[in-house]
Amino acid sequence: MPSRRESKPIPSFLLSSVDHLGRPIAPAVLSVAQEIAPQAISYAEKLLGDPAVSLNLFEEAAAAVSEAAKKRAESGQVPIRDLRAYLFRTFMRRISLERAKQVGSAINSQQFDEQRTTTRQITSVEMSLLLDEVMTACDTVTQEIALRRLEGFSWNEIGPRYGMSAHAARVRYSKALQRLRKALKARGIGG
Amino acid sequence: MPLSDEGRTKVTDPFEKKFLRILKRHLSRDFPNPKRIGCPPKQQLMKLAATPQSVRDWVVEHLLICSPCYRAYSEILRKQKTKDAGPKKAAKSRRAAAGK
Secondary structure, eight states, rough: OOOOOOOOOOOOOOSSSSOOTSSSSSSHHHHHHHHHHHHHHHHHHHSSOOHHHHHHHHHHHHHHHHHHHHHHHHOOOOOOSSSHHHHHHHHHHHHHHHHHHHHHHHTTTTTTHHHHHHHHHHHHHHHHHHHHHHHHHOOOHHHHHHHHHHOOHHHHHHHTTSSSHHHHHHHHHHHHHHHHHHHHHHOOOOO | OOOOOOTTSSSSOHHHHHHHHHHHHHHHHOOOOTTTTTOHHHHEEEEEHOGGGGGGGHHHHHHHHHHHHHHHHHHHHHHHHHHHHHHHHHHHHHHHHHOO
């Protein structure tokens, strides 16, 4: 028997250039998707409990991003600035929808105790997804402000680091919190 | 505004408290990344803590999807905060001593 514990390796994912609905994934999106797939899919697997479903959703998200990028190019709009972040956000939304479906089916199963536990778990999963959505929708300065806030930095310490007043830093962060509050309210999760 | 007072370190708003608690737990646990795919070097994290504007956006974005990097950055910020608080405390105690 081996004396050392072997760590479980992250599987490498070979994404298809077409999603399961037959929609093509653009080469640029595919290369970005390939890059973030191990992390994104293992994260989704933890939430959804099924690697195949996670992979399908990821390919769906990549196809949707390809379509969006194509439409933007055709209509002469500004191209997507950060494909990686855009794809990640799309994937998060897709997972969120899938989780909502799972909640629906859990409610139909009429197992009251189990349902209560599931709802509690889903609330925390939903909260994590919402946090991801809200955080990734913020600009990097606001993201960094939140990270410093997590470590207990005061507004007077945060503001000058970014060449702004303490009040300006506080307002930026407050807007992000407001967005989260609204999103929680819209989804019926207590905030 | 539902936030704590300007200049104060302590978070008083319950919603913000909850937000920070869940966000911290989420960022430090939910993105294991054992192979450290796409991680920036530690110097970049130190640079981000010292002069945030000199670091490229992807480094901050990466911190939101990689728990090991987030934990490392969190540690750097904690050290920075302690270091910054040191001279302030000393100055305060000097002022208090002079006032006697």
